[in-house]
Amino acid sequence: MSKSGTLYIEGDSLFHRMDGAAKLFMFAVWTVFVFLFQDIRIFVPLFLFGIGLLIAAKLPYKRIRFFLWLMIVFNLMNCLLTLLITPAYGSKVWGTTTVILNLGYNVLTLESVFYVLTLTLKYMSMMPITLLFIFTTHPTRFASSLNRIGVPYKIAFAFSIAFRYVPDLQTEFRNISNAMQARGMGFGKGEGSYRERFKHFVSIAIPLVQSSLHRIETVSNAMDLRGFGRHRRRTWFSATAWQRADYCIAVICVIVMVVAIAVRMNGFGTFWYPFTSV
Amino acid sequence: MNQPIISFRDFSFQYRSLSEPTLKGINLDIYPGEKILIAGPSGSGKSTLAHCINGLIPFTYGGTITGDYTLRGKRPADLSIFEISQTVGTILQDQDGQFIGLSVGEDVAFAFENECMPQSEMRPLVEQALQVVDMLPLINQSPHDLSGGQKQRVSLAGVISMDTEVLLFDEPLANLDPASGKKAIELMEDIHQKSNKTMIIIEHRVEDVLEQPIDRIVVMAEGEIVAIGTPDELLASSMLQTHGLREPLYVAALKYAGVGLAKEDHPTSLELLSERSEVRERLSIWLEKELDITARSASEPILALQDVKFSYDGERDIIKGVSLHIGRGERVALLGNNGAGKSTLSHLFTGIAKPSSGDVLYGGERINDWSIRKRGEHIGYVMQNPNHMITQQMIADEVSLGLRMRGMAPDAVTARVEETLRTCGLYGYRNWPISALSYGQKKRVTIASILALQPEIMILDEPTAGQDYKHYTEFMDFIVSLSDQGTSFLFITHDMHLALEYTDRAAVLHDGHCIAQGPTSQVLTNIEAIAQANLKETSLGKLARSTGVAQPEQFVRHFIQHEKKVKRDE
Numbered sequence: 001m002s003k004s005g006t007l008y009i010e011g012d013s014l015f016h017r018m019d020g021a022a023k024l025f026m027f028a029v030w031t032v033f034v035f036l037f038q039d040i041r042i043f044v045p046l047f048l049f050g051i052g053l054l055i056a057a058k059l060p061y062k063r064i065r066f067f068l069w070l071m072i073v074f075n076l077m078n079c080l081l082t083l084l085i086t087p088a089y090g091s092k093v094w095g096t097t098t099v100i101l102n103l104g105y106n107v108l109t110l111e112s113v114f115y116v117l118t119l120t121l122k123y124m125s126m127m128p129i130t131l132l133f134i135f136t137t138h139p140t141r142f143a144s145s146l147n148r149i150g151v152p153y154k155i156a157f158a159f160s161i162a163f164r165y166v167p168d169l170q171t172e173f174r175n176i177s178n179a180m181q182a183r184g185m186g187f188g189k190g191e192g193s194y195r196e197r198f199k200h201f202v203s204i205a206i207p208l209v210q211s212s213l214h215r216i217e218t219v220s221n222a223m224d225l226r227g228f229g230r231h232r233r234r235t236w237f238s239a240t241a242w243q244r245a246d247y248c249i250a251v252i253c254v255i256v257m258v259v260a261i262a263v264r265m266n267g268f269g270t271f272w273y274p275f276t277s278v
Numbered sequence: 279m280n281q282p283i284i285s286f287r288d289f290s291f292q293y294r295s296l297s298e299p300t301l302k303g304i305n306l307d308i309y310p311g312e313k314i315l316i317a318g319p320s321g322s323g324k325s326t327l328a329h330c331i332n333g334l335i336p337f338t339y340g341g342t343i344t345g346d347y348t349l350r351g352k353r354p355a356d357l358s359i360f361e362i363s364q365t366v367g368t369i370l371q372d373q374d375g376q377f378i379g380l381s382v383g384e385d386v387a388f389a390f391e392n393e394c395m396p397q398s399e400m401r402p403l404v405e406q407a408l409q410v411v412d413m414l415p416l417i418n419q420s421p422h423d424l425s426g427g428q429k430q431r432v433s434l435a436g437v438i439s440m441d442t443e444v445l446l447f448d449e450p451l452a453n454l455d456p457a458s459g460k461k462a463i464e465l466m467e468d469i470h471q472k473s474n475k476t477m478i479i480i481e482h483r484v485e486d487v488l489e490q491p492i493d494r495i496v497v498m499a500e501g502e503i504v505a506i507g508t509p510d511e512l513l514a515s516s517m518l519q520t521h522g523l524r525e526p527l528y529v530a531a532l533k534y535a536g537v538g539l540a541k542e543d544h545p546t547s548l549e550l551l552s553e554r555s556e557v558r559e560r561l562s563i564w565l566e567k568e569l570d571i572t573a574r575s576a577s578e579p580i581l582a583l584q585d586v587k588f589s590y591d592g593e594r595d596i597i598k599g600v601s602l603h604i605g606r607g608e609r610v611a612l613l614g615n616n617g618a619g620k621s622t623l624s625h626l627f628t629g630i631a632k633p634s635s636g637d638v639l640y641g642g643e644r645i646n647d648w649s650i651r652k653r654g655e656h657i658g659y660v661m662q663n664p665n666h667m668i669t670q671q672m673i674a675d676e677v678s679l680g681l682r683m684r685g686m687a688p689d690a691v692t693a694r695v696e697e698t699l700r701t702c703g704l705y706g707y708r709n710w711p712i713s714a715l716s717y718g719q720k721k722r723v724t725i726a727s728i729l730a731l732q733p734e735i736m737i738l739d740e741p742t743a744g745q746d747y748k749h750y751t752e753f754m755d756f757i758v759s760l761s762d763q764g765t766s767f768l769f770i771t772h773d774m775h776l777a778l779e780y781t782d783r784a785a786v787l788h789d790g791h792c793i794a795q796g797p798t799s800q801v802l803t804n805i806e807a808i809a810q811a812n813l814k815e816t817s818l819g820k821l822a823r824s825t826g827v828a829q830p831e832q833f834v835r836h837f838i839q840h841e842k843k844v845k846r847d848e
Contacts, residue, residue, distance in 0.1 A: 140380050164380055167422055172666065178630045179661050180669070182654035183731070184683035191651070203669040210665055218375030221334060225368050226378075226436065227392040230360040235394050237379075237387035237404070 008138045009064075013057040014245060015136040020145030022246035023133060029253040030129045033260050034122060037269040040114075043121035050128030059135050067134065071127050078123070079116045083108065090115035094273045114273060139163040144236035153234050165215065172211060176204050281351065282307035283365075283444060283476055284331060288345035291330060296341075300326045302501045304345070310443065313470050313477045315487050315509075318498030319522035319746040320717070327498070328448050328480050330354075333362035350443075367437035371449040373429040374421070382408065382424070383417045386436045407439035408432075411465060425616055427458030431465065438469065444476040445469070451483050452744060455615045455772040456814035459483075463490050482746045484518060485526035485817065488546055497521055513545035522748035527775070527837070528817040532557065534840050535564035548817060552824040561827045565836055579603035579639070580766050581627065581657065581735050586636035588626060596622050598790040599636070604735060609758075609767045611777035611798065614787035615812045620770045623787065624737050627768070629653040641734075655684075658733035662740040664720035673699070673715075673723055674708045680731045694730055701763075702726040703756070718749040722756070735766040742776055754780050755845075774816050778802055779838060786811045799838065803830035 090111030098110035143160040292299040337359040379385030411431040467490035497505040582603035625631035670676040794807035822833035
């Protein structure tokens, strides 16, 4: 996380320049698209295309590393559990059974392995666009875009101000836990049982919540005194106007969406299995 | 005479949740273009008065109002808080909390945004306002890259941009180091001269505010206005001292020396006063008086740093070779501006940070490898804000927490807690919920909770921040009594008064170096070090220099001894 507490990474790619609402629209279309289909032949190119976009945005690997691996690990866990719990589920999908391994309580089938592979790629094809969205969107600019597409500004603003105070809370948490350690409270390994350590973390919450409440009072006073909420709408200092690129991308998204729905209506894109003849 | 812009007539206010009125019978007229200081100890009602002026009362905080308050002839009840905020612009005390935007520019633009100003018109106005407070180059910075003083200037720009007739500053000097505070006061005067706006400054640090001209001072105590007058009138009287406010130090020194001050003598001007021969004579006579207070003798070091260096990233040193020691039973001040490395140094003592080279010694033993917890058994650390330390509901539980953590037997815990509470004057409150205590009392509870662990030395981070003179004095006298019983103290502070009156030795930290160290009276009159560290010389040193009656160090020492004698005789 950056020093300013937001995940936003300064940069100058197409994605950085894109308006938040256009980006959100693209993200939504991408999501719907992925969930319309169950066909690995669609997910593989989509995934590669996404990776291409991610590389083009030139986000430093160090900064996105954590989220990247979080998604990958989560996905792998998901696969593994699916395989372990329902090792023969793939056969239900395609109606054939090709046993690879006898697990004792059930059999693992080739169909299931392929099913899980399809599922994994489906989720993985969401990964690049999600990272792009998170790391190239400035919270206030995003709030202003949300407001423009019809989200009430009070809700949109809440989104941006939450980011403002995250790092303050982090610092405060660190300070409080240091002071507590100096009084003999254990937080680390070997400094008490799990139960005790958990209890100690909870006890830090008390001063943290108290100071947050105090902060909320100050912030809301400061906002009142500067006229927040006076009118039914407001303007945004950091708003970006839609550029030609935003319109182009929005149009492309609409076309892709229409084509995708048409294709899907014609029956293409359900679970595809290459080994049916086996 | 023109019409007052702000007018209180027999005005009283009682918060809904309280049984007593907080403001009683307020009569006050403030005229356009005036620069007013409203001073008073905590609990005097000065913040409540500020809330009435800017509309937070009655729009955010409800309660009962009797009498009249009018703003430009209108009663707030007939306006909305938004309309009031177009006449009165407020800069709140909490520099961080009131910074709403994710960048400097956004924060200044906040009011414009709420007024639905088109983006194209907003930008030049924002830039113009930032120009006034000298912050334009930082327009894209995030609040986390700014110091407290810089954040305050951004908030000021935000309010200036609204072009309100009245500017209201609620404790602008709280949390600012001396250099930033001085700058803030100068900036206010600059804006006042250029715009001739009405300015209301709520503050209890009278001396610091009076460095720039003020038209009138309003003194508040216990919810009432007890005095209104020009600074000269009030400094000549004893009104400030009587009502728990601190007079400028040079005025106190002159009064000790028996110099009669009348308002015609212009007591606000140290320069004019020191030109008078009578002043010099009196001071010389006063300085010759023997004061039989013996200096405390030096003792062996209990905690020391030896040529310690520290760096967060392994490249750039934050602490660049500091050697420093605190003797047994000694009180030492670690002075320095924000960013000088004071907190890092306290982290090195407590083990939160480990030195990259050099040694931390406790009673002669090298403790570099001791954990935070192990050090905590000998070195107590008290944070600035008591609310950050308190995790229990009841006082006795809070004080016993550390002992229970150590696995002490319940009987022994009870005995130790009772003893500690007695020492700290909290025994009568032992079964009270902590939430019922005042800020100063909470601060005492945090001291008690550390003291119960019987550390040899306590490190106090800004111990007097947020406390007015009366509570400050009470609190520090309490610390002195603890130190007389043998506990050593290290105060991390930028409060020169605290160092001056309550410490034996002082060290000045600047940019990771310790640039001066020695007896407090000597360090505080070392103008080169003070200037280099961006601290502020006390007015005592200035008085000594401009009258030439004594060496500044000798003068300051004499003043401290006189104060101690006065206190002892009481």
